[in-house]
Amino acid sequence: MEETILLIESEPAKRKALLSCLSKDYQVLTATTGKHARQVLVQIPAIGVILFDDGIPDVSSVEFFQEIRVLFPDVVRVLLSDSGDEQAISDIMKREAVYQVVPKSIPPWHLLLLVNRALESRELSRRHRFLSRELKISDSAFRSPKDGLMKLIRESYEFGKLVFASDSMLEVCNLAKRGAPTDLPVLIEGETGTGKELMAQAIHGFSDRKGFPFLTQNCGALPDDLLYSELFGHKRGAFTGAVSDRLGLFSAADGGTVFLDEISEVSPTFQVSLLRFLQEGEIKPLGTEQTKHANVRILAASNQPIKEAVKEGKFRQDLYFRLRGFEILIPPLRDRPEDIPVLAEYLSRKYSESLNRKIAGISVQVMHHLQAYLFPGNVRELETEIHRMVSLAGDGEFLTIEHLSPEITRALPSEDRIKDRGHANGGRTLKEKVERLEARIVSQSLIRHRWNQSKVAKELGLSRVGLANKIKRYNLYQATH
Structure with a gap:
């Protein structure tokens, strides 16, 4: 770039x-x-x-x-x-x-x-930081929750409840931090499972509104009339079933933040109501002609590019411009495999505590395979995988390949489908550790560049022939999902 x-x-x-x-x-x-x-x-x-x-x-x-x-x-x-x-x-x-x-x-x-x-x-300098982190991961990060896990977590970054180690997420979160103290609306885009609501929570937590409510609404789950009622409220008798007054999220969050998820799913009719609120700050509950004002910051999210919906005539351009005071794009997990070790360790600790199970750590081979998998469901899918693995493991055990789901093991090179308990405590020579580190770096670069071998060779300082030899040597192949 x-x-x-x-x-x-x-x-x-x-x-x-x-x-x-x-x-x-x-x-x-x-x-x-x-x-x-x-x-x-x-x-x-x-x-x-x-x-x-x-x-x-x-x-x-x-x-x-x-x-x-x-x-x-x-x-x-x-x-x-x-x-x-x-x-x-x-x-x-x-x-x-x-x-x-x-x-x-x-x-x-x-x-x-x-x-x-x-x-x-x-x-x-960036490559040095990356290689240093990889060496630490290979050598010591998978020992125990008290040792390697905590050491790795301390070396990672946090923004609210978002945990990461990649430069790409650091740039995204730095932008979010700069936008948080402003009162501009924020449009957060990213694939399903990337953590858009956690990003919204973090922005609210770094804003001057943090002492006020943070309320959420999934806009894709309701028809227009019910969505209007949820956000703007209604008076008793406004429609069948309205047996009492309802305040509405915009009024309930006065002074705070409302997070509108799946904003791209709202109808053109409802987009007009939302645009009017963003322009005027006025609320008119169903069943009344009286209006009132609410001081609310809007954070919106979409798993589809809103810009494309505008081009297709499905989303109002003026509403898009109103929402994108700040525009945050969360990269998919497959484009930042260096975040996987930190997330996996964090999640293994989370579920070890919730299930009251003492996990010895995560084996190096498991971590390598997690990084090689593309995770179409992103962080949410990784969380489900780690939850499952911790549930299957016994007290004092490492999380090993036997605990991985079939979805992931089917994507592994055949020579890697071996038991790794013998290596769980670091039983490898320095040469073996360096080779596995090299294999992981090559694998990550291939994933990052979508198997564009010219770009990978240039990034790693290899000839095309040299890269091809390493792909063959480490039995790497392009997984499809």
């Missing part, structure tokens, strides 16, 4: 020269003030490099990079400055993790080379 650079430069001629050079290799966005830069960063989550000229009038470089270091820790930061204060330059590089401070007179082509090196360095 093409990297995006944010160039913050107030001088028109210099901005034009740098833009002309950098845009040959990268997508370049520009800003002329600190305020403008912040607006761009909120709207565009995937910035790779920030180039900041310290002549920007409305914010100092120290103040700006302090914010960036907290909100965008993975962004490469470069400062253009003619300051002769070596101590100040040293301080900002150390404290705010600025990659380089360069003179403002730097030739554009030289700055382009520096950006190339900076991004290469960041990629190497």
Whole structure:
């Protein structure tokens, strides 16, 4: 994917020269003030490099990079400055993790080379973190809930009840954190089972509304009249069966948040009512002409791209624009296999506690096979699998291949369908551990790139022949679901 650079430069001629050079290799966005830069960063989550000229009038470089270091820790930061204060330059590089401070007179082509090196360095750092995590997982993370499990959980990330380790989910959750304190509506998209409601709960928990109600409604489960009643309320006698007044979720959540799941399923007629509420904040319960106001933030979710529904004429464009104050896309689990070990350990602990069962850990082979499986049902399917495995295991046992469901074992290479109890306590040589680590890294890369072997070979630094040999050696094949 093409990297995006944010160039913050107030001088028109210099901005034009740098833009002309950098845009040959990268997508370049520009800003002329600190305020403008912040607006761009909120709207565009995937910035790779920030180039900041310290002549920007409305914010100092120290103040700006302090914010960036907290909100965008993975962004490469470069400062253009003619300051002769070596101590100040040293301080900002150390404290705010600025990659380089360069003179403002730097030739554009030289700055382009520096950006190339900076991004290469960041990629190497990411790979180092990934390999370090993989080595820890292989060597010690599957021993016991008290040892490996807790160590792995501490090294993972959390956002509300979402647990993850991947850079892709970190970017998504960082965007959600930035959007949480605002009062804008949020549209959360992702396949079934990816954790859209947990994301909504986390956003509410990081917002100024966290002390007020968080209420949910599945919009795909009810016809229009009942859905209207659930959200807007009704008066007694408004329809057959309305034996008493009903407040409605929007009124009940006043000051708080309402999460509307499966928003793409609402009818065109109901979309009009929802749009009116988003525009005016007015509620008119069924059976009355009186209106009242409710101060509610709307978070909506869909397992289908709303943009496509708009193109097909199934969803109102004006409602779509209202809902997407912030747009969050949760990637499917198959695109982030590095999250599976953390989730599996977290879930095994959860169900060990709920079932009052002491599990010794998860075998390395089981973890490898979980990562190789595509999980069409995403995290929800993984949770069901771990719940089942813990239920089948006895006290003191490791979760092994024998506990996996047939759905997953059928997708495994034949040589891997072996008992792994003998390896559960780490009974492998260093060479064997390294080989299994290599097999898992190759397998993950193949899954991540949908078996595009050219991309995998490039990512791993292999020739096509070398990659083909490793696929054959480790008996890897493309599972279909």
